[in-house]
Structure formats: structure tokens, C-alpha cells
Amino acid sequence: xxxxxxxxxxxxxxxxxxxxxxxxxxxxxxxxxxxxxxxxxxxxxxxxxxxxxxxxxxxxxxxxxxxxxxxxxxxxxxxxxxxxxxxxxxxxx
Amino acid sequence: xxxxxxxxxxxxxxxxxxxxxxxxxxxxxxxxxxxxxxxxxxxxxxxxxxxxxxxxxxxxxxxxxxxxxxxxxxxxxxxxxxxxxxxxxxxxxxxxxxxxxxxxxxxxxxxxxxxxxxxxxxxxxxxxxxxxxxxxxxxxxxxxxxxxxxxxxxxxxxxxxxxxxxxxxxxxxxxxxxxxxxxxxxxxxxxxxxxxxxxxxxxxxxxxxxxxxxxxxxxxxx
Numbered sequence: 417x418x419x420x421x422x423x424x425x426x427x428x429x430x431x432x433x434x435x436x437x438x439x440x441x442x443x444x445x446x447x448x449x450x451x452x453x454x455x456x457x458x459x460x461x462x463x464x465x466x467x468x469x470x471x472x473x474x475x476x477x478x479x480x481x482x483x484x485x486x487x488x489x490x491x492x493x494x495x496x497x498x499x500x501x502x503x504x505x506x507x508x509x
Numbered sequence: 510x511x512x513x514x515x516x517x518x519x520x521x522x523x524x525x526x527x528x529x530x531x532x533x534x535x536x537x538x539x540x541x542x543x544x545x546x547x548x549x550x551x552x553x554x555x556x557x558x559x560x561x562x563x564x565x566x567x568x569x570x571x572x573x574x575x576x577x578x579x580x581x582x583x584x585x586x587x588x589x590x591x592x593x594x595x596x597x598x599x600x601x602x603x604x605x606x607x608x609x610x611x612x613x614x615x616x617x618x619x620x621x622x623x624x625x626x627x628x629x630x631x632x633x634x635x636x637x638x639x640x641x642x643x644x645x646x647x648x649x650x651x652x653x654x655x656x657x658x659x660x661x662x663x664x665x666x667x668x669x670x671x672x673x674x675x676x677x678x679x680x681x682x683x684x685x686x687x688x689x690x691x692x693x694x695x696x697x698x699x700x701x702x703x704x705x706x707x708x709x710x711x712x713x714x715x716x717x718x719x720x721x722x723x724x725x726x727x728x729x730x731x
Binding site: 439453456486487494497 | 616618633634660661662663664676677678679680681682683684685686687688689
């Protein structure tokens with residue numbers, strides 16, 4: 417699967433209520449960020465965890481979040497990055 | 510309790526009291542040790558892997574330690590071209606320099622700390638860690654407290670490690686949530702221009718490559 421987003425793109429993490437295995441931490445769901453890096457595609461961990469082979473592979477992105485966007489309070493000059501798979505991201509215009 | 514030398518939790522190569530309760534001494538709960546042993550014996554019995562495979566894996570794991578990361582960092586400090594390669598594509602740069610095979614280890618990215626930006630790594634979901642170059646993570650790295658607090662109050666957590674950075678230095682908390690592992694390339698301390706690569710290696714600590722500390726040249730011994 418080709419990467420859909422590029423560095424600098426504004427994205428929003430889906431606020432899906434997935435309770436089975438996934439690698440999208442709850443504290444970032446529904447939060448807005450910017451694509452910092454584009455990595456290759458990786459087997460989908462949500463399938464791997466249940467003995468499936470994880471296709472289609474999902475492009476992985478490092479997303480940078482402003483601290484205030486994540487926690488709703490200020491921390492001086494602080495950014496949080498996390499690695500989020502493409503199917504958890506939507507474009508944020 | 511018998512003293513089982515094939516136990517993978519057992520820390521080989523040091524002197525110890527043979528009468529000490531092994532599990533407690535190593536901080537492993539007896540029920541966990543029992544579960545590990547039962548699982549290990551079953552996997553070997555069912556030919557999922559052999560005892561020799563397991564031993565090899567333990568030796569490989571134990572051969573990885575922060576000395577590897579330190580060698581890479583010192584080389585990157587002294588060779589700008591190497592640093593550029595390391596920051597662009599870490600694995601091949603590390604493999605060729607250290608002569609080790611990272612084929613079976615997870616993807617790895619090295620992030621550079623500068624006077625403008627300080628990275629600190631964590632894994633809020635579990636304990637992902639650049640084991641290939643730093644070995645086994647310290648217990649605090651895996652603790653719920655570090656994992657929860659470093660993303661929620663990073664400057665306070667860094668201060669507890671003795672790291673107080675001015676407001677004009679951006680803190681970047683790098684949460685390794687997926688398949689990528691991260692190692693920090695610490696900022697080279699001031700007044701080390703005269704030092705050789707081998708001397709530089711001795712300055713570089715595990716904690717600086719996690720990003721919870723910064724490196725400072727200590728006063729020369731008299």
C-alpha cells in the first residue's frame with residue numbers, strides 16, 4: 417500500500433473505540449498532529465495479534481503532536497511524537 | 510529450592526550465594542518463574558525450538574549492551590558523513606560500523622539531540638526499546654510510572670533525572686508505539702574537541718542514549 421500522507425500533512429487520529437489489540441494509544445485518539453516522518457509499510461498488528469498475516473501492510477508515520485493539543489494544558493516548548501499506522505489517520509484540513 | 514543453572518532469567522557470570530533464594534534475589538516472582546519454566550519445557554518438548562536455540566538467543570541478547578550504542582555515537586560525533594548516514598538509515602550504518610547483523614531486529618531510527626531540540630524516548634504501550642544497540646532496558650524504563658509520566662509531564666520527569674533544559678530547547682518525547690525503535694544521538698559535550706574516539710566512548714551513557722540525561726564533561730581527576 418502506498419503512503420497516502422507526506423511530511424507536513426495535517427492529520428487527525430481516528431477516535432475509534434477499538435478494545436482489541438492495536439498500537440494506537442488511547443491518549444492520542446482524536447488528536448490532531450502533523451506528519452513528521454514516513455516509514456515503510458508494516459504488517460497490521462491488529463491482525464498479527466490474532467494469528468493472521470497482517471495484510472494489507474499499513475504505511476507507518478511518525479506524527480508530531482503539540483503538547484497542548486494532547487493534554488489541554490501548556491508545557492513549555494514540548495512536542496510528543498508517536499508512530500501511527502495509516503488506517504488510524506484521516507486528513508485534517 | 511534447587512538451583513537451576515539453565516534458567517534463562519538467571520544472570521550468568523557472577524558470584525553469588527548458592528543458598529540464596531534465586532527467584533527473590535533476581536526480583537522474579539516464583540509463580541512467574543514457574544510459568545516461564547513450564548512454557549519453556551513445553552516449547553522444547555514440542556520442538557518449537559531446541560534448548561540450544563534458546564541458549565543462543567540468550568547469549569545474543571546478553572551480548573547486546575550500551576557499549577555498542579556508545580561506539581556508534583562516538584563515531585558519529587567524529588565523522589560527519591557517518592553521522593549523516595546514521596540519521597538517514599540507522600541499521601545499515603550500524604551494521605557496517607560494528608560488524609553485527611541486525612537483520613532479525615526491529616526497524617531502528619536514530620534521533621539527534623541538538624542545542625535546539627532534545628529527544629527522550631519511551632514506549633507508553635509496553636517497553637519497546639532499541640535492544641539491538643542498548644541491550645535490555647532498565648527496570649524504570651518499563652515501569653508504568655515512567656511510561657505514564659514522561660508523556661504527561663516530561664520536563665518534570667527529566668528534572669528528576671537531573672536534566673533541566675532551558676525553555677528555548679524543544680523537548681520531543683518520542684513514543685515508540687509501533688514497529689520503529691529509537692535511539693538518541695546525544696549532544697557532544699563541550700570541551701571534548703581534543704578527545705579521541707575511544708576516549709569519547711567512555712563518556713557516553715545508556716541514559717543519554719535514552720535521552721533522560723545530557724552528557725557533561727566531568728572535571729579531570731587530579
